[in-house]
Amino acid sequence: MKKIYLSAPVSEVLSVRSMAKFLKEVGDAEIVSTWHNEGVNLGYSQTDIELGVASSRDWRELKHADTLITMTHGISPTGGMHVEFGLALAENLDIIIIGPKRNVFHYYDSHMIHHYPTMMDFRISQGEVVK
Numbered sequence: 001m002k003k004i005y006l007s008a009p010v011s012e013v014l015s016v017r018s019m020a021k022f023l024k025e026v027g028d029a030e031i032v033s034t035w036h037n038e039g040v041n042l043g044y045s046q047t048d049i050e051l052g053v054a055s056s057r058d059w060r061e062l063k064h065a066d067t068l069i070t071m072t073h074g075i076s077p078t079g080g081m082h083v084e085f086g087l088a089l090a091e092n093l094d095i096i097i098i099g100p101k102r103n104v105f106h107y108y109d110s111h112m113i114h115h116y117p118t119m120m121d122f123r124i125s126q127g128e129v130v131k
Helices: 010-026 048-062 080-090 119-125
Strands: 002-007 029-031 067-071 094-098 113-116
Touching: 002 010, 002 080, 010 029, 010 067, 010 119, 048 080, 067 080, 080 094, 094 119, 113 119
Parallel strands: 002 029, 002 067, 067 094, 094 113
Antiparallel strands: none
């Protein structure tokens, strides 16, 4: 079973939830990230303590993954998704980028990194039939 961590700007939480549902329906996937299941603070006004707890949780969950899917259509005001990408690269996880390449390391030449310009491109690659 593939263990997948989903990464994206907080503003894209609805797309992340849709992706989690899709992955569970089409394959043998366990979603190990949980940030997108919670009440998400779109105002970004979290306290230092809340941010510390969230970053510890995210790092702990990412260490249990074998694949990172990062969705880059939105802009990350905190930069967390870029850190998660770097950690996944350092941990030799398979990485899937969905959306524009926004970081110099998105261009890193590695067989571990796969890029899909759109969500539909990714879903078709996973066997979804377009009607």
